[in-house]
Amino acid sequence: MKAAVMGYGTIGSGVVEVLQVNRESIAKRIGEEIEVKYILDIRDFTGSPIQDKIVDNYKIIADDPEIKIVVETMGGVEPAYTFVKEMLEAGKHVTTSNKALVAVKGAELLQLAREKNVNFMFEASVGGGIPIIRPLLSCLTADVIEEITGIVNGTTNYMMTKMSQDGLAFDEVLKDAQEKGFAEKDPTADIEGYDACRKIAILTSIVSGQQVDYEDIPTEGITQITAEDMKYAKAMGRVIKLLAVSKKTKDGYTVRVAPYLLKSSHPLYAVNDVFNAIFVHGNVLGDAMFYGSGAGKLPTASAVVADMVEIAKNVGKNLPVEWKPEKLILSDPGKMQNRYFVRTTDQKESIEAVFGNVEYVEVPDISEEIGFFTDAMTEETYEEKSKQLSKIVQMIRVI
Amino acid sequence: MKAAVMGYGTIGSGVVEVLQVNRESIAKRIGEEIEVKYILDIRDFTGSPIQDKIVDNYKIIADDPEIKIVVETMGGVEPAYTFVKEMLEAGKHVTTSNKALVAVKGAELLQLAREKNVNFMFEASVGGGIPIIRPLLSCLTADVIEEITGIVNGTTNYMMTKMSQDGLAFDEVLKDAQEKGFAEKDPTADIEGYDACRKIAILTSIVSGQQVDYEDIPTEGITQITAEDMKYAKAMGRVIKLLAVSKKTKDGYTVRVAPYLLKSSHPLYAVNDVFNAIFVHGNVLGDAMFYGSGAGKLPTASAVVADMVEIAKNVGKNLPVEWKPEKLILSDPGKMQNRYFVRTTDQKESIEAVFGNVEYVEVPDISEEIGFFTDAMTEETYEEKSKQLSKIVQMIRVI
Numbered sequence: 001m002k003a004a005v006m007g008y009g010t011i012g013s014g015v016v017e018v019l020q021v022n023r024e025s026i027a028k029r030i031g032e033e034i035e036v037k038y039i040l041d042i043r044d045f046t047g048s049p050i051q052d053k054i055v056d057n058y059k060i061i062a063d064d065p066e067i068k069i070v071v072e073t074m075g076g077v078e079p080a081y082t083f084v085k086e087m088l089e090a091g092k093h094v095t096t097s098n099k100a101l102v103a104v105k106g107a108e109l110l111q112l113a114r115e116k117n118v119n120f121m122f123e124a125s126v127g128g129g130i131p132i133i134r135p136l137l138s139c140l141t142a143d144v145i146e147e148i149t150g151i152v153n154g155t156t157n158y159m160m161t162k163m164s165q166d167g168l169a170f171d172e173v174l175k176d177a178q179e180k181g182f183a184e185k186d187p188t189a190d191i192e193g194y195d196a197c198r199k200i201a202i203l204t205s206i207v208s209g210q211q212v213d214y215e216d217i218p219t220e221g222i223t224q225i226t227a228e229d230m231k232y233a234k235a236m237g238r239v240i241k242l243l244a245v246s247k248k249t250k251d252g253y254t255v256r257v258a259p260y261l262l263k264s265s266h267p268l269y270a271v272n273d274v275f276n277a278i279f280v281h282g283n284v285l286g287d288a289m290f291y292g293s294g295a296g297k298l299p300t301a302s303a304v305v306a307d308m309v310e311i312a313k314n315v316g317k318n319l320p321v322e323w324k325p326e327k328l329i330l331s332d333p334g335k336m337q338n339r340y341f342v343r344t345t346d347q348k349e350s351i352e353a354v355f356g357n358v359e360y361v362e363v364p365d366i367s368e369e370i371g372f373f374t375d376a377m378t379e380e381t382y383e384e385k386s387k388q389l390s391k392i393v394q395m396i397r398v399i
Numbered sequence: 400m401k402a403a404v405m406g407y408g409t410i411g412s413g414v415v416e417v418l419q420v421n422r423e424s425i426a427k428r429i430g431e432e433i434e435v436k437y438i439l440d441i442r443d444f445t446g447s448p449i450q451d452k453i454v455d456n457y458k459i460i461a462d463d464p465e466i467k468i469v470v471e472t473m474g475g476v477e478p479a480y481t482f483v484k485e486m487l488e489a490g491k492h493v494t495t496s497n498k499a500l501v502a503v504k505g506a507e508l509l510q511l512a513r514e515k516n517v518n519f520m521f522e523a524s525v526g527g528g529i530p531i532i533r534p535l536l537s538c539l540t541a542d543v544i545e546e547i548t549g550i551v552n553g554t555t556n557y558m559m560t561k562m563s564q565d566g567l568a569f570d571e572v573l574k575d576a577q578e579k580g581f582a583e584k585d586p587t588a589d590i591e592g593y594d595a596c597r598k599i600a601i602l603t604s605i606v607s608g609q610q611v612d613y614e615d616i617p618t619e620g621i622t623q624i625t626a627e628d629m630k631y632a633k634a635m636g637r638v639i640k641l642l643a644v645s646k647k648t649k650d651g652y653t654v655r656v657a658p659y660l661l662k663s664s665h666p667l668y669a670v671n672d673v674f675n676a677i678f679v680h681g682n683v684l685g686d687a688m689f690y691g692s693g694a695g696k697l698p699t700a701s702a703v704v705a706d707m708v709e710i711a712k713n714v715g716k717n718l719p720v721e722w723k724p725e726k727l728i729l730s731d732p733g734k735m736q737n738r739y740f741v742r743t744t745d746q747k748e749s750i751e752a753v754f755g756n757v758e759y760v761e762v763p764d765i766s767e768e769i770g771f772f773t774d775a776m777t778e779e780t781y782e783e784k785s786k787q788l789s790k791i792v793q794m795i796r797v798i
Contacts, residue, residue, distance in 0.1 A: 018541055018683050025543050029721070123538070129684045131538035138537070139522070139530035142417055142704030144424050267690060270669040275686075284417045285528045285692065285701040287674075291666060292687035302684040305541030322428070 001030070001312055004038040004061040006083055007074030008050070011097045011124070012039070014301030015071050016050065019308075026305070030312040037067060040083075058083045062090040069311050071304055072096040081105050088112045088120060093315070095307035097124035097300055103198040107211045107325040117318050121307035126199045127152060129299025130292035132278050134310070136206050137321060143282030145207040148246045149399070152199040154274035154295040155183045155190035156222050156242040160259075161272040164239055169227050182274055192221035193242060193257040200244035203278070204255055206321075207246075210328035212255070218333045219257040228363075229394060232343065232371050235363045237264050240396060241271070252331040260399045261341050334380040339398040345369045345391040354388045369393055400429070400711055403437040403460040405482055406473030407449070410496045410523070411438070413700030414470050415449065418707075425704070429711040436466060439482075457482045461489040468710050470703055471495040480504050487511045487519060492714070494706035496523035496699055502597040506610045506724040516717050520706035525598045526551060528698030529691035531677050533709070535605050536720060542681030544606045547645045548798070551598040553673035553694040554582045554589035555621050555641040559658075560671040563638055568626050581673055591620035592641060592656040599643035602677070603654055605720075606645075609727035611654070617732045618656040628793060631742065631770050634762045636663050639795060640670070651730040659798045660740050733779040738797040744768045744790040753787045768792055 003019075005012045016036055019026065027033045038061050039053045061067055070087040072094060074080045080101045087094050088109060096102065102109075102125045113120035123133045127150070136145070151157050155177060162173040174191070177183035189195045201214035222242050233240050238261045246255045262269050267289045271277040276294025281287055293299035310319075341361075344351065345368060351358060361371035374382065386392055402418075404411045415435055418425065426432045437460050438452045457478075460466055469486040471493060473479045479500045486493050487508060495501060500508075501524045512519035522532045526549070535544070550556050554576060561572040573590070576582035588594045600613035621641050632639050637660045645654045661668050666688045670676040675693025680686055692698035709718075740760075743750065744767060750757060760770035773781065785791055 021683065022541060022543055026541065029540055129681075130687060131534045134538050135530045135534060138709060139533050139705055140701075141428055141708040142421060142425065142701045144421055267669075270666075282528075282701060284420065284697040284704075286695075286698050288529060288689075288691035290687075290689060293685045296685075298683040299685050302539075302541045302681060305683075306538055309540040310537060 001032055001034050001068050002037045002066045003034050003069040003071065003308065004040065004067050005036055005071045005073065006040040006058065006061070007072065008039050008041040009073065009075070010297045011300050011304065012071065012073035014297035015073060015304050018298060018301045018305045026309060029309055034069070034308060034312065037064070058086065062086045062092070067092055068315060069093045069095070069308050071308065072098055072101070073304065074098065075100065077101055077104055084109060085112065088116055088118060091116050091118060093118045093311040095121040095304055095311065097304050099125040099195070099198045099202060103201045103214050106202060106205060107323045110321050110323050111325065114318050114320065117316070119311050119314065119319055121311065123307050124300050124303035126202050127276050127278055127290065127292070128154070128294040128296060129302045130276055130278065130290050130294060131303070132203070132290050133206065135290065136203070140280065140282055140285060143285045144248070145280060145282055146248045147281040148200070148203050148207065148278060149268065150200065150203070150244045150278040151241055151268055151271050151276050152244050152278065152294060153190055153196045153242060154276055155187065157271065157276065158182045158274045160222065160225070160239070160241055163225065163227065163230050164233065167227055167230065170223065170225060191223055193219040196242060196244040197257045200246050200255055200257060204246045204253055205323050205328070208253055208328050209322040210324050210326050212253070212328050212330065216330050217255045217257060220259065222259055224394070225259055226394070228343070228366055229396065231363050231366060232341070232361060233261060236361055238262055239269055241268060243268070243399065249331060251335065253328060254331045254333060254336045256333060256336060258397055260397045262399055266399065335378050337376050337378055338382070339376050340374045340382050341371060341396045341398050342374065342386070342392060343369055343371045343394040344389055345393065346389045350389060354385050373398060400431055400433050400467050401436045401465045402433055402468040402470065402707065403439065403466050404435055404470045404472065405439040405457065405460070406471065407438050407440040408472065408474070409696045410699050410703065411470065411472035413696035414472060414703050417697060417700045417704045425708060428708055433468070433707060433711065436463070457485065461485045466491055467714060468492045468494070468707050470707065471497055471500070472703065473497065474499065476500055476503055483508060484511065487515055487517060490515050490517060492517045492710040494520040494703055494710065496703050498524040498594070498597045498601060502600045502613050505601060505604060506722045509720050509722050510724065513717050513719065516715070518710050518713065518718055520710060522706050523699050523702035525601050526675050526677055526689065526691070527553070527693040527695060528701045529675055529677065529689050529693060530702070531602070531689050532605065534689065535602070539679065539681055539684060542684045543647070544679060544681050545647045546680040547599070547602050547606065547677060548667065549599065549602070549643045549677040550640055550667055550670050550675050551643050551677065551693060552589055552595045552641060553675055554586065556670065556675065557581045557673045559621060559624070559638070559640055562624065562626065562629050563632065566626055566629065569622065569624060590622055592618045595641060595643040596656045599645050599654055599656060603645045603652055604722050604727070607652055607727050608721040609723050609725050611652070611727050611729065615729050616654045616656060619658065621658055623793070624658055625793070627765055628795065630762050630765060631740070631760060632660060635760055637661055638668055640667060642667070642798065648730060650734065652727060653730045653732060653735045655732060655735065657796055659796050661798055665798065734777050736775050736777055737781070738775050739773045739781050740770060740795045740797050741773065741785070741791060742768055742770045742793040743788055744792065745788045749788060753784050772797060
């Protein structure tokens with residue numbers, strides 16, 4: 001079976017490597033070998049062992065009837081969208097690791113794949129090597145999924161872990177993450193939560209069966225988290241994690257990306273370093289969690305190649321995925337219920353006048369301020385109440 | 400689509416409940432409703448709402464051409480085997496939660512299902528509600544699976560957690576587990592590791608593609624674990640868990656069920672109470688873990704019903720599973736490498752004469768004995784060396 005890889009960056013080259021390293025076991029599974037015939041990349045690969053596979057025009061791939069599977073690992077919406085669309089229209093199966101593309105064009109590309117009786121798969125777009133898309137589509141199918149809460153960004157999880165364990169400041173851990181290759185030169189997409197936002201949009205689309213626009217999801221990153229916050233967390237036996245939260249309530253789906261304070265009994269509490277994990281609550285299953293390498297060359301390539309195997313086992317058949325292009329109106333984020341942890345230099349009298357009897361947290365080496373937990377209340381109520389205190393230093397949601 | 404449930408015990412009644420509770424969402428997924436037409440049970444259900452579905456002869460189900468899916472939740476090898484075989488021969492799809500049946504007859508029943516162009520599914524037989532069979536068969540397919548290590552028995556994990564957290568003795572926690580309904584009156588299958596043994600046999604069969612006989616797996620339960628062992632574990636920042644371990648080495652598969660000392664950085668460390676989790680290491684994926692409710696009425700029924708959904712989406716098609724009846728010869732368990740934690744009243748001089756420079760562990764309120772870690776060595780070597788010490792109190796493997 002002949003395949004093509006579009007984009008020979010980290011993931012794309014990982015896909016070629018995985019197909020090579022596990023050639024035998026993969027061939028045994030699908031009954032024949034997968035051969036990469038083309039690699040689309042505009043860079044110069046003179047002298048590289050893949051040189052003879054390089055093409056610089058995607059039409060060559062689209063026009064070759066031998067090609068059955070196309071891997072898209074270029075990233076970004078364009079030109080990936082144009083290329084993928086043309087591959088599906090040419091009757092080729094596609095798998096992608098590109099969350100930006102899937103979040104925006106997933107429903108449309110799935111519909112096109114269905115019309116052409118091929119498959120559009122994207123296991124690697126969320127959680128890297130962790131199986132989560134296919135488990136949601138074909139394992140947790142007896143349940144109504146009531147919650148998905150994920151640590152879905154390895155960069156920020158590494159940074160939060162490092163800040164928590166080593167007591168370092170945000171800027172220091174960012175520099176460290178960049179030096180280690182865990183954060184990009186421009187880390188905006190990770191540290192502002194944009195990456196996590198796209199991933200939870202995809203997961204919510206999958207479980208709701210409708211299009212969730214990522215722009216509708218209130219998103220905060222980790223740039224406001226300080227070494228002092230970590231001291232409080234530690235004193236409480238808690239950790240701070242960047243979470244992507246999606247909940248089904250009687251009013252519809254409510255979704256948010258933000259740093260949260262987790263207690264030690266939460267399954268996500270012990271998910272450290274660059275690892276990712278996705279916690280799922282089903283109405284009959286109860287709690288489940290999927291844990292693993294959420295990024296990195298080979299783990300992500302492993303998920304892409306697993307899609308290729310699934311495609312190879314289903315050539316000539318579209319595996320239907322319920323994700324309609326109709327936009328899902330998310331429920332008002334202001335109505336989302338939470339407890340809040342607040343740090344302030346206000347006096348206890350003022351705090352209690354606004355929030356009633358609260359649970360205080362004091363940390364020995366942070367003087368002149370106090371921390372407290374509010375009761376559960378909506379975002380709107382918290383907003384309103386917190387305006388009555390003048391000296392709030394920090395607010396972090398509690399889970 | 401008409402279905403039948405054989406055995407209306409905890410899981411069987413859970414299946415009927417899940418089909419009822421999530422009737423709408425399940426019908427939406429498969430395009431039609433699943434209706435339970437028969438329930439096979441020899442007990443009297445006079446006055447129960449399911450009374451009119453009860454049949455006491457499995458032939459009624461086998462002979463009814465309307466029945467497409469049969470659920471087997473009776474447990475035990477016979478008569479479940481006879482019934483399931485006849486259902487497959489009659490062209491009906493079967494899903495089971497019965498690990499005893501799957502461990503012994505899985506390969507044969509899969510082969511029969513293939514001949515009859517139907518499916519034999521058993522997601523619920525390992526890990527209860529945790530998706531693990533289908534992820535291994537259709538998600539982690541790009542990898543060579545090099546290790547599966549599971550906490551796959553909820554009863555013993557509850558007991559180990561309770562002993563660890565409350566400092567109780569084995570007999571006390573067993574009594575507590577029985578009172579809470581987490582352990583059966585005859586707890587042998589759980590506490591002696593027989594249940595975990597069958598589950599790791601199934602998982603190893605799935606990844607190796609051959610029949611693993613559970614009788615070949617060295618199996619120790621938790622009956623020898625004491626409150627003193629837990630004190631040592633705590634002092635080391637470790638926990639003791641009953642693990643089912645399956646590793647692929649250059650000499651083949653090596654499998655064992657035994658209590659192990661886990662360090663705090665291991666993903667299974669924080670899996671407490673009745674929860675189960677299965678850690679998987681793939682050669683390109685790296686580490687992954689699947690966590691959730693490993694037992695219980697609704698979680699297990701959730702997995703059975705998910706199989707029914709998968710079957711309903713694939714009526715008229717056999718989804719091939721590689722599990723040949725040829726017996727897999729496991730590699731010599733004596734060659735398995737481990738570190739060992741040993742408690743003894745021997746003198747340090749004697750210990751060092753046998754094991755060299757070891758790492759000692761002393762616990763303040765346990766006097767007159769000492770604990771130590773050996774270096775990594777084969778089981779055979781440890782056996783031989785340990786015979787040279789006369790006063791060993793306990794040995795626990797280290798992971």
